[in-house]
Amino acid sequence: DPKADSTRLMLHSKAQTTVLHLAAERGAVEDIEIEEVMLTGFRNVRCVESGGPEPGVGCAGRGIITAINFLEENGAYQDLDFVSYDGIR
Numbered sequence: 001d002p003k004a005d006s007t008r009l010m011l012h013s014k015a016q017t018t019v020l021h022l023a024a025e026r027g028a029v030e031d032i033e034i035e036e037v038m039l040t041g042f043r044n045v046r047c048v049e050s051g052g053p054e055p056g057v058g059c060a061g062r063g064i065i066t067a068i069n070f071l072e073e074n075g076a077y078q079d080l081d082f083v084s085y086d087g088i089r
Contacts, residue, residue, distance in 0.1 A: 004049040006086035010041035018051025019067040029066055034074040048076065 004018045019037050023029040041047050050067030052060040071077065 004051050007039075007041065007047035007049055010045050010047050011039055012041065014039070016047065016049045018049040019070055020051035020063045023066070023070075029070050032070065034071075034076055038071075038076060046076070046080070 004016060004021075007016055008014070016039055017037060019029065019032065022032045022036060026032060038046050038048050048067070048071060050064050052063040077083065
């Protein structure tokens with residue numbers, strides 16, 4: 001979600017830094033720690049926002065793939081009961 005607002009209610013209205021924003025800021029997704037982008041919200045739900053390009057610019061799919069690969073490589077899917085994605089069509 002380029003607006004990065006899918007998890008806002010779960011995080012009690014707190015804005016969340018996205019994986020792609022931090023990767024752009026640091027120079028590479030490998031320079032990010034999982035704790036920087038995975039926040040715990042309401043009822044201990046773990047929340048991550050992938051981010052993406054501005055609407056109409058670039059490929060959102062590439063950003064989503066980058067974020068999912070980052071999460072997999074850093075063990076984000078371990079010990080979960082359910083995973084939900086907010087997709088755009």
